Structure formats: C-alpha cells, structure tokens
Amino acid sequence: MSSTDDVWTSDDDVRPEETLAELDRLRTRTRTRTHSGAWLPAALVALLLLASSALYRAPFAQINSLTIDHPYWAGLPDEQRHPVLSYAFWFVAIPLLVVVTAAWYARRARQLGVRVAWPVFAATGLGVLLLLAIVAAVPKTKLGSDGMTADLPTWWWQGLLTPLLPVAAAVLALAWAERSPGLAASGLWITLLTVWLCGTLPLGHIPSLVIGLMDGGTSSYGGQLALRPGHYLGLMALPLVVFAVVRGARAWRLHHA
Template sequence: MDQASEGQATQTLAELERLRRRTRVRAHGGAWLPALGIAVLLLASSALYRHPFASTYSISVDSPYWAGLPDEQRDPLASYLFWFLCTPLLLATVGAWYRWRSRSLGLRVAWPLFVGTGLGVLLLLAVLAAVPTQEQQQSDTLNSSPDHFWLSGLLTPLLPIAVAVMALGWAERSRSLTIAGGWIAILTVWLCGWVPMGYLPGWTTDILGGDLTGPMDGIPNSLGGQVDWRPGIWLTLMALPLVTFAAIRGWQSWRAASGG
C-alpha cells in the first residue's frame, strides 16, 4: 500500500470514529432530562419538612420516613402523596421523552429498565411499609440499634429514586449516573439508619480527628458525633451530581445537534 492509500485509509478511519462518537452522543444525549427531573424532585421534596434549612431544638420523627429523611414532616399524608404520585408521573414523562427521541432520531435506549426499576422498587416500598411491624410502633431510639438499622434504611422513598438512577446509568451506559445513584443510596441508608440523622460512629470520629491509634479492646476512643445538617442540605448534596450531569450532557447534546 502506497503512502497516498495509507493516508486515505487513516482519514476514513478517523471519519468513521468521529461519526461513531457523534452517534453515541446523540443516542445518549437525552439523559439530561431524566437526570434533571430527578434532581428537581429531590430538591422539591425539601418543602415536605417543617424545618428544611432552619435549625431547631426539637423534632418529631414519624416512621416510615415518607418525606424521605428522618426529620419532622409538615404532613405525612402529603409526603406520601408527593412521592407516590410525582415519582410515577416523572417516570411516565421520561418514558414519553425517550419514545419521542426514538421516533425522531431512530436511536433507541433501554429506558424501560429505568422506568420498570423505579416503579418496581416503589411498589416494593409500599408493600414493606404496609406490613405491620413492632419496629414502626417503637420509639425512635430503637432505630439507632443495629437490629433495626436495615428496616429504617429501607423504608424511605429516596431508595427507589437511588435504584432508578443506577438503572438509568446502566441503560445510558453512564458511569457518572451509576455513581450518582450509589451516592444517593449511601447517603439515604446512612441518614435513615440512625436517629437523629447524621450520626457518626466512634471509629469515624477517631479517624476524622486524626486519632489513628485504633480502638482499645474493640471500643473506639471517641463516643461518636453527628453531622448536624438540615434535610434541605442533604437533599441538595444528593441532587448536585445529577444537576452537574444534566448540565454537561445537555451541552454535549446541543453541540452534537448543532453539528459542533
């Protein structure tokens, strides 16, 4: 093969690679809308709390945590209706968005996995919350014990959101979305596993305080602590990766659509 032919082959491969990248961006460019929709849902849920940002000296926590986090709600019924109406509505809107994109671009994404996972886990939450348990009738101090940790961490509408985001990450082949869903899940289980939320075990405060000598006889040197942040701040931290992703992916999609 002469030099001219080699140059032409290289140019052809480069053009094919450019087309492949552009097609991939167009195929997965629509992920900005569901990411932004979920972020808005998280941020809007701050209004379900009586004191979403302001400090308070006493709170009344009801279990299950229908607002999402273990803090005082304005109205448990309003919290329940918010998540069990707005979440399916958002998923239906996302489904319509992906169907429209499929017809317009001729490119398909496995969005039914995202919608089905979100609805399935939300339904599972409703079933688990409907089962009578002694834990739900005990005082909030029981929620801080290891025996009740798993139940308190699961009975929250935030967990279906986290799982749905991870499913969206798989459907969109996006590691960023998968990490964002895992971030929401980790924060949710931690914050809902103990009351008051934001509790730090003794060994974590030892590490954060620079005490690396380790616990004596299996007992941490510190008695533990608490990150005393309000629900609105935690929900903002959950939504921040999704907002960032939506902004970047929306910009990339706009550039691909404009031929940039």
Template sequence: MEPGTDQAEDTLAALERLRRRTHRRVHGGAWLPALGIAALLLASVALYRHPLAAPTAIVAEHPWWAGLPDEQRSPVASYTFWFVGTPLLFAGIGLWYRWRARRLGVRVAWPLVAGTGLGVLALLAVLAAVPTGPVPDGLTVADGPYWSGLLTPLLPLAAAVVVLGRAERSAGLTAAGVWMALLTAWLCTSFPLGTLPGWAGRLVGGDGLGGQLGLRPGHYLVLMALPLLAVAAVRLMSGRRPGRA
C-alpha cells in the same frame, strides 16, 4: 508518509467521527431525566417542617415517608408526594424517550429504568402501610443500624438512577445513583439525622464516641441532587460533542 498510511488514518478518523455521532444520537437525551430526578429530590425539601433550620426538638414518624429521618409536615402528604410524583416522573421520562425515538430513530432501555424504580417503590408499599408511630425511644447510633429505616422512597429513585446510568452508558449517572443510595442508607439507618458512628468520628480526629453533622434535610437533598445536576449540565452544554458524563 506513504499514501496507504494516510488513507488508513483517514478511514480511522472517519470511523471515530461516525462512532461519536452515533453515541450523541443514542445518548444525547440523558440530561432531561437527570434534571427531572434532581428536581423531584429538591422539591421534596418542602415535605419537612424544618428543612434548613435546626429546631430545638424533633418528632419524627417512622417510616420516613418524606425520605429522610426528620420531622415532616404531614406523613400522608409525604406518602402522596412520592407515590404520585415518582410515577409521574417516570411517565415524563418515558414520553421523552419515545419522542426521541420517533424523531431520531434511536432507543434507550427506559422501560427498565421505570420498572426498577416503580418496582422497588411498590415493594415499599407492600412492606409498610401509611406511616404511623414514632421512632423507638432512645434510638441512637450505638444501637446499631436501624434497618427498617431503609423503608424510604429515596432508595427506589437511587436504584432507577443506577439503571439509567447503565442504559445511557453514563458513568456519571451510575455514580450519582450509588451516591444517593449510600447517603440514604447512612442517614436512614440511624437517628437523629446525620449521626456519625464512632469509627467515623475517629477518622475526623474525634474521640471515637461518634457525633452528629449539623446539616439538615434540605442540605442532604441538595448533596444528593448535585451529581445529577452536574451530569445534566455537562450533557446539555456539550452539545454535539460526545461524552460519558
């Protein structure tokens, strides 16, 4: 191999190392926001009267201010949890990124993340007041999607995660936000929780009449949080290695 070829390869290797170091400096802090959002999701399990066990009867008040269409301990407590906890979460994320900017001299577009989450949350507050009223009698998946069920504080969080994934150039975070949004849209547009439409029942070998999964709100919230926890773990444990988790 000629000397000129060796020099060119060394230069390319040095440029690649520089690119990786730059990526680590700019996007190495994504683990904390991902962990914080997952923690807020898991903490919301306490809002439900029966988060893990299956009750004999469910009285669910709409809108779903606890997040999912199930019986909550207190609508006002659920409303307060999300409308206080979500801004506090974004404030903490903002402080984290500002600290990293001062320490490392790198910036991430976190105001767009906070603006998205808080903007959608404010829109919910405009569209629905403090929750009152039961779920319409006889509502089932056969009645079609119950679109007003999308008045849930889980969707602003999902939107913020998608924007965070874009800001951090993280495919894992973007996928986690999309997963949260899809799971929330399915669960909150039918009642009772986990109702399957006929086509989904046929996919799993059923008779096409639909069905219902035996999972409870706590289980679904864990499913939403798992991708975020995975991204946080990969980013935290990868140390100085670059990545697009």
C-alpha cells in the same frame, strides 16, 4: 484511459487507517447523539429530590424538638408535615417522572431515530417503590426526638424504608441504559447518603468508629453534622444538576453544529 487510470489510482491511495478513523468518528458521533438526551431525566430526578424538601416541617431551620414517623415516607428521618402527604407525594411524583421520561425518549426516537433502554429505568423505579409500599405500608409509629423511645427501628436496615432508595435505584438503572459513568456515580452517591442518613439516628449522626479513624483513635464519641433535610437533599441532587448542565450544553452544541 489516462483519466480513468487516475481515478482508479486515487481510490487505491485511500489508506485503511483513514477509513477506520472515519468509522470511529461516525460511531462516536452516533453514540453521543444517542445518549445526548440523558440530561432531562437527570434534571427531573434532581428537581424531585429538591421539591421533597417541602415535605418537612423545618427543612432548613434548626429545631429543638421533633417527632419522627417511621417508615420515613418523607425520605429522611426528620419531622414531616404529614405522613400521608409524604406518601402521596412520592407515589404520584415517581410515576409522573416515569411518564415524562417515556414521552421524552419516544419523541427522541421519532425525531432522531435513536433508542435508549429507558424501560429499565421505569421498571426499576416503579418496582422498588411498589416493593417498599408492600413492605412498609402507611406509617403509624412515632419516634421521640430524645432517641430513648422503644419504637426505634430494631435493625439499621429497617431505617431504609424510604422512597429515596427507589430514586437511587432508578438513577443507577438509567446509568446502565445510558452507559453513563456520571449517572452511575450520582446513583451511588444518593445510595450512600441514604444508607448513612436513614440507617442512623439522629439525622447526620457520625458513628464513633468514623470519628476515631479521623482523629487517630483518640476519641470514643460520635459526632453529628449540623445540617437539615433540605441541605442533605441538595447534596444528593448536586451531582445530577452538574450532569444535567454539562450534558445539556453538549446536546445543545451537537444540535446546532
């Protein structure tokens, strides 16, 4: 009897705080395990942005004259190698990105028994891309580098006919599915750069209002960053690269723990 009494006494000595702490640890581990696969789609989106640099005639070098196709099917308002090539790149690469991401999450669901709402990522990216195609169609208009032609976009938002917005929207949707502030910040960063770079000409133009705020209102002239499309695409991809490296390392440690 005494041994039985000791067993019951030992069970009664387990404090509720310890049980709750163990439950919290289990929930945290499950949540980390569920969302540890976000590194791959983030890395794929970063790779897609970097690969799109090849669509431009001079992605990194400064050039004296250029001709810009509108809508900006390469992504940014700069001279592309060919508008149809740019058009085909995004309309093949983004669906391929969705297919690879779907296969990745399906594999994780089979192996780990965890599920993520990745269809939101797929539906958002493909849906915005389809809407872009309907609105813009294949471009034919040429814009001269002197900035004085009559074919410039009438309103700033017309410059946002770019495949970079479906990419940004897809990253934001993935952030929601993965409950990731890091991905949300990356999606907002891509959106911000896209709106700025595609909403103004020439590429990298800084409005006079911004310059005035920076120098205390003494300057009424705008400015321009001497960067090329490849540089800006690298800046867009940078937060995703950092996220993929950090989250991938964490996933590796979790797998080998």
